[in-house]
Amino acid sequence: xxxxxxxxxxxxxxxxxxxxxxxxxxxxxxxxxxxxxxxxxxxxxxxxxxxxxxxxxxxxxxxxxxxxxxxxxxxxxxxxxxxxxxxxxxxxxxxxxxxxxxxxxxxxxxxxxxxxxxxxxxxxxxxxxxxxxxxxxxxxxxxxxxxxxxxxxxxxxxxxxxxxxxxxxxxxxxxxxxxxxxxxxxxxxxxxxxxxxxxxxxxxxxxxxxxxxxxxxxxxxxxxxxxxxxxxxxxxxxxxxxxxxxxxxxxxxxxxxxxxxxxxxxxxxxxxxxxxxxxxxxxxxxxxxxxxxxxxxxxxxxxxxxxxxxxxxxxxxxxxxxxxxxxxxxxxxxxxxxxxxxxxxxxxxxxxxxxxxxxxxxxxxxxxxxxxxxxxxxxxxxxxxxxxxxxxxxxxxxxxxxxxxxxxxxxxxxxxxxxxxxxxxxxxxxxxxxxxxxxxxxxxxxxxxxxxxxxxxxxxxxxxxxxxxxxxxxxxxxxxxxxxxxxxxxxxxxxxxxxxxxxxxxxxxxxxxxxxxxxxxxxxxxxxxxxxxxxxxxxxxxxxxxxxxxxxxxxxxxxxxxxxxxxxxxxxxxxxxxxxxxxxxxxxxxxxxxxxxxxxxxxxxxxxx
Numbered sequence: 001x002x003x004x005x006x007x008x009x010x011x012x013x014x015x016x017x018x019x020x021x022x023x024x025x026x027x028x029x030x031x032x033x034x035x036x037x038x039x040x041x042x043x044x045x046x047x048x049x050x051x052x053x054x055x056x057x058x059x060x061x062x063x064x065x066x067x068x069x070x071x072x073x074x075x076x077x078x079x080x081x082x083x084x085x086x087x088x089x090x091x092x093x094x095x096x097x098x099x100x101x102x103x104x105x106x107x108x109x110x111x112x113x114x115x116x117x118x119x120x121x122x123x124x125x126x127x128x129x130x131x132x133x134x135x136x137x138x139x140x141x142x143x144x145x146x147x148x149x150x151x152x153x154x155x156x157x158x159x160x161x162x163x164x165x166x167x168x169x170x171x172x173x174x175x176x177x178x179x180x181x182x183x184x185x186x187x188x189x190x191x192x193x194x195x196x197x198x199x200x201x202x203x204x205x206x207x208x209x210x211x212x213x214x215x216x217x218x219x220x221x222x223x224x225x226x227x228x229x230x231x232x233x234x235x236x237x238x239x240x241x242x243x244x245x246x247x248x249x250x251x252x253x254x255x256x257x258x259x260x261x262x263x264x265x266x267x268x269x270x271x272x273x274x275x276x277x278x279x280x281x282x283x284x285x286x287x288x289x290x291x292x293x294x295x296x297x298x299x300x301x302x303x304x305x306x307x308x309x310x311x312x313x314x315x316x317x318x319x320x321x322x323x324x325x326x327x328x329x330x331x332x333x334x335x336x337x338x339x340x341x342x343x344x345x346x347x348x349x350x351x352x353x354x355x356x357x358x359x360x361x362x363x364x365x366x367x368x369x370x371x372x373x374x375x376x377x378x379x380x381x382x383x384x385x386x387x388x389x390x391x392x393x394x395x396x397x398x399x400x401x402x403x404x405x406x407x408x409x410x411x412x413x414x415x416x417x418x419x420x421x422x423x424x425x426x427x428x429x430x431x432x433x434x435x436x437x438x439x440x441x442x443x444x445x446x447x448x449x450x451x452x453x454x455x456x457x458x459x460x461x462x463x464x465x466x467x468x469x470x471x472x473x474x475x476x477x478x479x480x481x482x483x484x485x486x487x488x489x490x491x492x493x494x495x496x497x498x499x500x501x502x503x504x505x506x507x508x509x510x511x512x513x514x515x516x517x518x519x520x521x522x523x524x525x526x527x528x529x530x531x532x533x534x535x536x537x538x539x540x541x542x543x544x545x546x547x548x549x550x551x552x553x554x555x556x557x558x559x560x561x562x563x564x565x566x567x568x569x570x571x572x573x574x575x576x577x578x579x580x581x582x583x584x585x586x587x588x589x590x591x592x593x594x595x596x597x598x599x600x601x602x603x604x605x606x607x608x609x
Contacts, residue, residue, distance in 0.1 A: 027130025030090025092118025116162025339403025
């Protein structure tokens with residue numbers, strides 16, 4: 001049993017088959033499994049998750065005490081990773097099983113989804129009297145989580161559900177209700193801290209800015225009136241003005257790609273200040289003290305860019321240990337370089353010389369035949385066929401630099417599109433300045449210009465703008481097309497027909513179209529009116545990627561865009577284009593998006609009919 005996201009060593013199959021031949025009592029074997037950075041993947045040998053073992057895993061005791069035989073049983077972290085060991089379970093990403101065992105035990109249980117089926121299989125195999133061995137004399141590399149990330153699944157939630165399902169299946173009669181409540185408690189504790197961490201990661205900067213805005217208002221009230229007794233009178237003003245300021249900060253990309261940009265923060269506060277001042281002058285219902293608004297604006301202009309500048313200066317000073325932690329977690333640019341060995345070595349040298357720039361090279365992607373970077377043997381080397389989005393997420397990469405001589409621009413753009421939503425900056429080390437991709441900024445490293453590779457749709461403000469445009473147009477179409485839909489339904493005998501297509505995440509989504517027949521094809525434009533309902537719900541976008549029928553799943557290309565009612569691929573005829581041409585059209589749209597571009601495509605679609 002082999003996952004599609006593994007790299008197998010040349011001797012792995014032969015080594016494990018030889019082990020099975022020499023150990024007739026062995027029904028299943030697994031090998032040593034490494035992460036792409038060379039570290040041991042703990043899941044390669046495990047214990048069966050009894051209630052206690054599962055609980056120690058869920059609440060983190062196995063992580064805190066890995067060498068303990070009491071707390072470290074789930075991944076057997078107290079055992080030698082290089083010793084052949086009889087274990088209770090091995091990883092389902094790579095295991096070899098005797099045919100006789102499969103005939104005796106049966107196949108994997110399809111009640112489990114994504115996680116847990118391998119543990120269930122191992123448990124049933126051992127119950128039949130067979131032994132399971134961990135054989136570390138050969139090894140593979142496994143991109144753990146690549147499948148769940150591509151499918152858009154909540155892997156943590158699925159893992160917990162699988163563990164609970166396993167215990168219910170095998171231990172219900174033995175532990176009565178204690179088992180389930182024990183695990184539910186562990187899941188609740190782990191889930192609470194996981195949710196809290198995610199909320200803090202997502203909302204930390206807006207909350208700090210909101211606190212700064214309220215402090216600014218309090219200072220303004222004290223300076224104007226000498227007291228805070230009028231604060232309740234300004235509560236509505238505080239909510240409205242703070243919302244406008246936060247929206248301006250959001251639209252200047254301060255909560256995604258540029259959280260510590262002092263200039264962007266100052267510009268956003270100034271714009272919000274101007275909008276709020278206009279409201280004070282022209283909307284009588286909120287025409288409170290203009291002096292308070294003026295002072296609050298001055299204070300916000302000091303506090304919001306100020307805390308960003310202050311944090312930068314503190315982190316750069318490095319006088320205290322906790323300041324070094326701030327610098328490494330917030331300002332260090334964890335960098336992955338992609339290119340040829342010669343170019344990459346030169347880039348690494350120049351980046352390390354630029355101490356002030358904050359670059360930290362944590363890995364390089366080189367051609368398959370290169371095992372190590374000659375001048376820098378300690379830097380991990382990855383292969384081009386490895387999953388770039390996996391590397392970015394698991395290595396917490398902040399910046400990816402491409403060498404233009406190794407990858408053509410089309411391939412670079414495809415890689416960038418595949419990594420959308422990962423909050424990472426992409427740059428290209430160009431030998432000259434003749435290629436500028438998207439909205440560009442240039443950072444010089446010695447004599448090499450690093451050109452930003454930027455998609456408009458990779459930024460939240462543009463995505464929000466596109467979503468707003470979709471909602472307005474789709475709502476108008478839905479309202480004004482209601483009489484036509486009623487006529488088609490009641491007079492012409494049309495009905496709603498299900499139509500499944502593939503989303504940009506590779507999973508099927510169900511849509512509805514109008515039809516008088518049982519065929520799956522859509523012949524007339526008015527039959528697509530229900531698709532605008534899917535635009536409102538967020539399943540589709542007005543202008544987007546190709547709509548690929550679900551029956552072609554596994555045989556089609558990967559979409560870079562959410563499927564759209566129309567788009568550049570639709571206009572040029574999807575059945576007439578090669579997959580490479582479709583990719584180019586989608587990438588071009590992502591790079592050059594604007595509401596006017598959407599409007600132009602919609603008008604061309606209407607004219608074309």
